[in-house]
Amino acid sequence: MIEIENVRKSFGPLEVLKGINLTVAKGEVLTVIGGSASGKSTLLTCINGLEPIDSGRILVDGVEVHAKSTDLNRLRQKIGIVFQQWNAFPHLTVLENVMLAQLKVQKRSRAEAEAEAVRQLNHVGLAEKLSVYPSRLSGGQQQRMAIARALAMSPDYMLFDEVTSALDPQLVGEVLDTLRMLASEGMTMICVTHEMKFAREVSDRVAFFHKGVMAEIAPPEQLFGAPRDPELQTFLAATH
């Protein structure tokens, strides 16, 4: 379970998270929508401790992320994150990309790591590309590789930060299909996205962020069907 309690965060004079309260249960798929600079991406990087927070606290399975005593490198193995930029390690093959952290962080044997990497790459449809370098892959393939790389660490939670925003339109579908597959397998996911159709289909709940505040959170039929927050109504009208 991810518990976010009254989290505040500023970048200089700009407060990007103004007291966020949110709980994500095991097995839940939460999507986060909202305009740019609404704080939704920042929230994800705070959850796995890549960004510090100013006040409040975030608990992942009861462990406080920003407590000094917390071993972040260990906690992060539980929380996979995939970014807008796909971040393939360009000097490693696809297989090595997915094996590296397994070998170095989880100290798995080569055989074990390779088997897991092959399994995950197979899962995201990249079984043919194992020995290829990322520069030979399309953006969509690189993004699917990044997803496999995160999944290979056997995380309990997956965070997706606008993973389709940097892709050419014709490549968006294959990545969303991968996310749909994960959701159907019961992975706990928080997806920051601009894909409203996708949010409506896969989410258990959808949260709308506006200027650092979580303005509304509800199951998709309710949030999209009968939005109450005026900012959300404006936002939905503009995106349809």
Place this chain on the structure above:
Amino acid sequence: MFDTALTANDLILLARGAGMTLVVTAISVFFGTILGIVFGVLRYQVGPWWAAPMTFVLDIFRSIPLLIQLVLANAFVTTVLGWRVSGFSVACGVLSLYTAAYCSEIVRGGIEAVPQTLRRAARSLGMTWGQDMRHIALPLATRVALPSWIGLALGVMKDSALVYIVQVVELLKSTQILITRLQEPLFLLMICGLFYFVISFPIARLGGYLEKRWSHD
């Protein structure tokens, strides 16, 4: 021009000089690179303000002519400290620091060229700072820094001619000895240049080879 007094023994003298040049260069580039990586990573990591004192010292090595550094270091070590150290050791020490000063700049630039987002991705997989450095940042920085590093290594090889001042007989000094004796400066300098080329060329080619190997496009 081909009517020369140069003997096989003289050629052996030149080859020995070339060997000395190669040894001094190899030692200096080896230790200079290790030190350069340490200094470069430190300078990158602590930021410009905290790195300022280190940068200042390294700048001294970069801005004072090598010849002066060699003479002063030799005097300092043998007279002030009273150590019984060979000119060879002094030469290697000074050249290593000189190399390190340039190399740290190359390393810092290389690390800066690695996209921050990649390092974030590495850390998000649970990799420690050290694992990120070892497996992501430095390998990628190496690819960026390689051409400059090759240039540095070739530069150090040629600069190593100055170590004659601390009584190390390397390639150029050997040539000068022969010039004094045989009075055939142009011919001997040509041979000397040829020797330099022969020992430099593999290093220059190494750069091309590695660049090709590392490009996956």
